[in-house]
Amino acid sequence: MAMPKQSRGALLFLLTVILLIALGPWIAPYPATEFHSRHILEGPGTTYLLGTDEFGRDVLSRILWGARPTLLLALASAGLGVLLGTPTGLIAGYFGGRLDEILMRVMDVLMSFPALILAMLIVVMMGPNPVNVVLAIGVVFWPRSARLVRSVSQDLARREFIEAAKARGEAHVFILGRELLPNVLSILVVDFTLRVAAAILLTASLSYLGVGVVPPTPAWGLMVRDGQQFLQNAPWLVLFPCLAIALVSVGTVLVGDYLRRRVAVPGGERIA
Amino acid sequence: MTQPLLDIAGLAVSYGTTNRRVPAVRNVSFAIAPGEAYGLIGESGSGKTTIAFAVMGHLNGGRVDAGRILFRDRDILALSPQELASLRGRSIAMVYQDPLSSLNPTLRVGEQVAEGIRHHRGLSHRAAAAEAASLLDQVHLPDPARLMLRYPHELSGGQQQRVVIAMALACRPQLLIMDEPTTGLDVTTEAVILDLVAELRSALGVAILFISHNLGVVRRVCDRIGVLYAGELMEEGRTEKVLQRPRHPYTRSLLRSIPEIGRRSERLASIAGSLPDLTSLPSGCIFHPRCPEARDICASAAPPVEEVEPGHISRCHFARDLPDALAEDTASASMKDLPEGRKPLLRVVDLEMHYVRSRRFGPFGRTIRVPALSGVGIEVAAGETLAIVGESGSGKSTLARCIVGLAAPTGGSIEFEGTPLTATRPRATRRDIQIIFQNPEAALNPFHTVAEIIARPLRLYGLREGPAIRQRVIELLDAVKLGERFSTHYPRELSGGEKQRVSIARAFAAEPRLVICDEPTSALDISVQAALLNELKELQRRYGTSYLFISHDLSVVRHIAERVAVMYLGLILETGPTAEVFQPPHHPYTEALISAVPTVSPVDRGPVLRLQGSVPDPANPPAGCVFHTRCPRKLGRVCETDAPPWRHTSAGRAYACHIPPEDLLALQQQPTTETDRPLPEMEEPHER
Numbered sequence: 001m002a003m004p005k006q007s008r009g010a011l012l013f014l015l016t017v018i019l020l021i022a023l024g025p026w027i028a029p030y031p032a033t034e035f036h037s038r039h040i041l042e043g044p045g046t047t048y049l050l051g052t053d054e055f056g057r058d059v060l061s062r063i064l065w066g067a068r069p070t071l072l073l074a075l076a077s078a079g080l081g082v083l084l085g086t087p088t089g090l091i092a093g094y095f096g097g098r099l100d101e102i103l104m105r106v107m108d109v110l111m112s113f114p115a116l117i118l119a120m121l122i123v124v125m126m127g128p129n130p131v132n133v134v135l136a137i138g139v140v141f142w143p144r145s146a147r148l149v150r151s152v153s154q155d156l157a158r159r160e161f162i163e164a165a166k167a168r169g170e171a172h173v174f175i176l177g178r179e180l181l182p183n184v185l186s187i188l189v190v191d192f193t194l195r196v197a198a199a200i201l202l203t204a205s206l207s208y209l210g211v212g213v214v215p216p217t218p219a220w221g222l223m224v225r226d227g228q229q230f231l232q233n234a235p236w237l238v239l240f241p242c243l244a245i246a247l248v249s250v251g252t253v254l255v256g257d258y259l260r261r262r263v264a265v266p267g268g269e270r271i272a
Numbered sequence: 273m274t275q276p277l278l279d280i281a282g283l284a285v286s287y288g289t290t291n292r293r294v295p296a297v298r299n300v301s302f303a304i305a306p307g308e309a310y311g312l313i314g315e316s317g318s319g320k321t322t323i324a325f326a327v328m329g330h331l332n333g334g335r336v337d338a339g340r341i342l343f344r345d346r347d348i349l350a351l352s353p354q355e356l357a358s359l360r361g362r363s364i365a366m367v368y369q370d371p372l373s374s375l376n377p378t379l380r381v382g383e384q385v386a387e388g389i390r391h392h393r394g395l396s397h398r399a400a401a402a403e404a405a406s407l408l409d410q411v412h413l414p415d416p417a418r419l420m421l422r423y424p425h426e427l428s429g430g431q432q433q434r435v436v437i438a439m440a441l442a443c444r445p446q447l448l449i450m451d452e453p454t455t456g457l458d459v460t461t462e463a464v465i466l467d468l469v470a471e472l473r474s475a476l477g478v479a480i481l482f483i484s485h486n487l488g489v490v491r492r493v494c495d496r497i498g499v500l501y502a503g504e505l506m507e508e509g510r511t512e513k514v515l516q517r518p519r520h521p522y523t524r525s526l527l528r529s530i531p532e533i534g535r536r537s538e539r540l541a542s543i544a545g546s547l548p549d550l551t552s553l554p555s556g557c558i559f560h561p562r563c564p565e566a567r568d569i570c571a572s573a574a575p576p577v578e579e580v581e582p583g584h585i586s587r588c589h590f591a592r593d594l595p596d597a598l599a600e601d602t603a604s605a606s607m608k609d610l611p612e613g614r615k616p617l618l619r620v621v622d623l624e625m626h627y628v629r630s631r632r633f634g635p636f637g638r639t640i641r642v643p644a645l646s647g648v649g650i651e652v653a654a655g656e657t658l659a660i661v662g663e664s665g666s667g668k669s670t671l672a673r674c675i676v677g678l679a680a681p682t683g684g685s686i687e688f689e690g691t692p693l694t695a696t697r698p699r700a701t702r703r704d705i706q707i708i709f710q711n712p713e714a715a716l717n718p719f720h721t722v723a724e725i726i727a728r729p730l731r732l733y734g735l736r737e738g739p740a741i742r743q744r745v746i747e748l749l750d751a752v753k754l755g756e757r758f759s760t761h762y763p764r765e766l767s768g769g770e771k772q773r774v775s776i777a778r779a780f781a782a783e784p785r786l787v788i789c790d791e792p793t794s795a796l797d798i799s800v801q802a803a804l805l806n807e808l809k810e811l812q813r814r815y816g817t818s819y820l821f822i823s824h825d826l827s828v829v830r831h832i833a834e835r836v837a838v839m840y841l842g843l844i845l846e847t848g849p850t851a852e853v854f855q856p857p858h859h860p861y862t863e864a865l866i867s868a869v870p871t872v873s874p875v876d877r878g879p880v881l882r883l884q885g886s887v888p889d890p891a892n893p894p895a896g897c898v899f900h901t902r903c904p905r906k907l908g909r910v911c912e913t914d915a916p917p918w919r920h921t922s923a924g925r926a927y928a929c930h931i932p933p934e935d936l937l938a939l940q941q942q943p944t945t946e947t948d949r950p951l952p953e954m955e956e957p958h959e960r
Contacts, residue, residue: 160709161717164775167676168732168782169702182719266719266762 010258013251020067030058032065032218041234051236053227059236063244066218071248073130073203073213078195080138082188085145090176090184092146093153094162104150107143115140116205123211133212137199148191152184186260193256197249204245220245275345276303277479278327278447283339285322285331294550296322296334297503306446309473309480311494311511313487313526315797316768317547319503320483324449327481328366329356343447361392365440369452371432374439375424381408382420385439392443407438410475411468414885428886429664430461434468441472449481454489458663458824460883463868466492467882485797487526488870491515496583499523502547502558509584515872517596519578519586521565524594529802530872531831540831542803546767557589565590616651617689617818618675618705618786623648624683625670629891642891644670646842647684650820652786657812657819659833659850661826661865665887667842668822672788675820676707688786703733706779710791712771716763722749722774723759729782748777751814752807769800773807780811786818793828805832827869830854835924838862841890841898848925857936859927860905897930905931905939 025032029049036048036056044051050059088107092100110118122136156162157180165175204221206212213219220241227237285297297319304310314320325331327341329348341348343363351359360366368374376384385404389395395403401420408416411434424432433453440448450469454462470493473480484490490497491511498508499522507520518524528541545562548554554561560570569589578591588594625645644667652658660668673679675686680695687693693701706729709715716725726745730736736744746756752773763771772792779787789808793801809832812819823829829836829850836853838846838861846859853862867881883902888894894901900911907930916928929936 160711160715163678164707164709164715164778167678167702167707168729169697169699170732179717183717266764 007258007261010251010254014255017067017071017248017251020064021071024064024067028058028061028064030061032062033057034061041230041237043234044236050240051234053223053234053237054230059223059240062218062223063220063241066220066223066241067244069130069213069217070200070203070220073133073219074196074199074248077134077137077199077203078141078192080134081141081195081199082145082192084138084142085147085191086149086181086184086188087176088142088146089149089151090153090180093150093155094157094172094176094180096154096157100150103146107146110139110143111147115202116209119202119206120209120211123206128211128213130213133203133206136206137202140202141195141199145188145191145195148187149184152187153180156180156183185263189259189263190256193252193259196252200245200248275306276342277306277308277344278304278481279342280323280327281340281342283323283326283341284337285319285326285334286337287334292551295337295503295553296550297326299339300500300503300505301339302498302505302508304447304479304481307473307477307479308496309482309494311482311484311490311497312500313484313490313497314500315485315547315799317502318500320500321451322503323500324366324451324481324483327447327449328360328364361388362443363445364447364449365443365445366449366451367433367436367440367453369455371429371436371456372424374436375432377424379423380420381422381424381427381435384424385420385435385442388439388442404438404442407441408435410441410472411435411438413438428461429457430465430886433457433461433465437465437468437472441476441478444476445478447479447481449483451483452485453482455484455486459826459868459870460663460864461886462489462870464882466870469493486870487515487530487798487872491872492870499526502550502553504558504587506559506588507584507586509581513581513584519580519584519591519594520588521563521594522559525562525564526799527872529799531802531805531827532871540802540806542806543799546769557587565594615653617654617656618650618652618820619687620648620650620671620675620684621687622684623671623674623681623686625667625674625679625681640891643842643893644890645674645681645684646893648839648842648844649684650837650844650847652818652820654785654818655812655816656835657821657833659821659823659829659836660839661823661829661836662839663824663887665841665890666839667890668839669790670842671839672707672790672820672822676705676788677702699733703729703782704785705788706782706784706786707788707790708772708775708779708792711795712768712775713795715775716771718763720762721759722754722761722763722766725763725774726759726777726781729778733782735781735783744781748781751780751811752777753803767800768796769804772796772800772804776804776808776811780815780817783815784817786820788820788822790822791824794823794825801828808832825869826854826865827871838865841887841893843898843928845899845929846927848922848927852922852925856940857921857927857933858940859929860903860931860936861899862927863940864904897928905936907931 034057036052038056039048039052040056041054042048042052048058048060050063052058088103092103119136119140122139123132126132126135162175162179165179200220203212203219204224207219207221208225213222223241224238227234227241230237280303281301283297283300284295286293286295288294300323302310312320312323322331322334325334326336327348329351336349343359382401382404385407386400389400389403390397405416405420408419413419413431413434427435454465457465466489469480472478480493482490482493494511496509497511497514499506499520501522507514507518507523514523515527518527525541525543529543531540543562548558548561556572557570557575560566563570575587575589577585577587579585580591623645624647626641626643628639629642648671650658660671662668670679674681677693677695677697685692688701688704723745726748727741730741730744745759749755749758754770754773758770766774793804796804805828808819811817821829821833833850836848836850837844838859840861846853846862854866864881864883881904885902888901896912896914897916900906903911910930916930918926918928919933920926921933
């Protein structure tokens, strides 16, 4: 059967992103931090495809160089969030009762902080380096992932195949890992991809507030922040990094959708 | 014939994409006269619901390829969306299988019923509310005024279905389409709903298209029936003609697969194989691969539509040659005698179990105990089948959960071969008691293959190792008539019956001594049910396993069990050998259960007995005899105050009732003096 168009698009996109991360610096026409002092704030043209910034740096090159830190950071922090949230949610939903109550109240406390404030707090406390940014955003995502997984596993835990496993005398670890986990996988994938998009924006916000990745690293969020003051005269400084963020966000959602269909219930070719 | 109300001719509907069309319905023609009830019979996947949706004009993703559907001479397929919407509201109404899915959970019952009336008939709020109340009264819901203020989830399944029927009647339709309206309900509730449908029909003169897989249900309601197989109409005629002199082998097979209370044979006739793949239909007669009468011509030539007598048609080459009587599959064998003094394998003594339900009023928490089992005692001998019968809410599933160790009883004891069992028990003991669940859709993990599912108990209990595992899985698959080719399938790729077979194979993989079957066939078609029951019996014969068979369907119980215990509100009301329990004198509750079972046999089984109301709230069980609120044979005050004594009528047979056996026998053998008119459902018992 031919692959649906949408899936082909998603795979193509995934490939592009991987290439960007791997090869960005090599395909960029200029070094990210090279000043071209005679071409300050130049609009998009033939020499500088996407224009230059206030120091005469090539915007296209900066976006290409910036893909790596931006995307790696986003992927890592989204992954950490899902990695923390999944077991928490599975355990809370499966065991229920007091354990569920305790875990969820802890999650509620984390949730009660606005995402940005919590992330800032952690980064400021632990020092602004990429590892801590990942850690901070991971912690921000933790309760959100946990809640999602819990709601699904709560419903699944009442299903008869789980009852059957309990009646057989299976160990809890087996039930959690082999019976429940595969059933929440498709939700995890969607959750993860949505979180990647959110993480890009959150890292950008952190950088914008000056506690994330620091200049002159060409992170996309930083570019948006720095470019903002020239919005009137040089909108391309904000426009193109924003476009890059938007493209990646939409793209990850597409990839997520594709993956979700791949890990959905097997044998699921439904008629009508 | 008068001008038909609905006239379907040459209807063909298909689903799918342009590359792969699935012809779900092909060349179906039938007509329904005004005020007539027409039954459409078929297994799941036969296309009966598709036809209903085509008539309603909303085929989800389906396409009408040919034919026409005339409703009062207007072609439904040619109507504009606006005309269709008005037709659906005013002239055609539909009642679906699951009442809860057609009710909005956030709207009070009264508002929902009134909303339709306001919308379609343009009445004022007040007039619509009054009309709604009278409709709810018409479907015999008690105290409509108060009921209108309740939300759907506060009603019982039977009451919900009544509300849905009331909504369907709201705009005085001329045609009512009912799609398996009683399938999810208890037998007793089903019986009352069917009575109601018959009554409404004669009172309102509404025509009914009644869709079901159960011939017994259709017999009660319909004048004529059409039998659908894989999207084609195989036989059509007046109900009694089709049921008594079926002229198509498929109808005959369907009839023989029904377990009848009055007929006990060792094996139920089942229909070999399953519905054909609609994308590659068999040549000639589409039924020939499964037909017991098939001959050479059946595979090569499509049979013509034969009119065997006026109004009775059959699509079979040999419609006229089929014998009149339904051949019994095998001579009925006598029941196995229970050897005296057999040691019980399982002994349950005075088992009690209550759930704690919390009620929160603001900051003040209050918990109430809801008893599910109030002192249940049963014994199961090795190799024996004990059936537990009761309506939903009787506690029979809780009993099962306690025995397999999924719930911890709050009192009493469970002994297995003399050793007491608790909810926390060693794996070796768990191996001895396995369970088969009711819902095959939920009992299998959708992410595990059939082989993984069946191999799991082998690995868990260390019964086989290495390549022997695979071998044993194949053995088990063969034992449940699935075969090796299913081992790589995922549950989603299986039909309901096939899934249940995998469940059975998984249970038997553990080599258990006792298997608890919790309504294993209630979610399946009758023809599949017959095959499964036969296989369960065969497995029992082969392995000497005991069954605790839980069911609400007495006809199934009659077929499979040696002994029966009848449960109501957490108590056992009657127990005894199966054959005897079906003979009077029996407990009034048993009597009502037997009376409610739909049957295809034309002989009446005696007085019609219907239970009033629904099972009382278990949180406040009635004092005295728990059954007195619904008992048709209630004596008087003594039933309300004193717990009934156990009365022993013969060896191993006993029931709990204030009425002594002699009186009960006299009452129950009385010929019916009342008319067959159904009793309206009311809060207070009617009779006696």
